Amino acid sequence: MNEKLIYTVQEVAKILHSSPNYIYSLIEKGYLPAIKLSSIKILKSTLEKFLIENEGNDLSDINNIRKIKTEKEEKN
Numbered sequence: 001m002n003e004k005l006i007y008t009v010q011e012v013a014k015i016l017h018s019s020p021n022y023i024y025s026l027i028e029k030g031y032l033p034a035i036k037l038s039s040i041k042i043l044k045s046t047l048e049k050f051l052i053e054n055e056g057n058d059l060s061d062i063n064n065i066r067k068i069k070t071e072k073e074e075k076n
Contacts, residue, residue: 006041009034015047022062026050029062 004011009027013020026032027040032050034040058068 003044005044006037007044007047009040009042012042012047025062026059031059031062031065 007015009020009023012018012032013023016023023032023042024040027034027042031054032042033046034042054065056068058066
């Protein structure tokens with residue numbers, strides 16, 4: 001069994017092309033559930049669920065999550 005079932009914060013940051021600090025913020029705000037096993041870990045299934053549930057959302061400001069607008073919508 002080679003496939004990972006659990007990721008570190010650093011691994012999730014790399015997968016999401018983000019910083020570990022941003023991942024910690026998602027965890028602290030309750031958007032990305034995690035567990036502590038000597039250090040913070042994220043289950044693969046939890047990460048997949050997070051991505052599916054947030055598809056179409058702009059998460060660049062986690063204090064103001066909103067739907068992504070198309071260029072046409074932004075002009076109106």
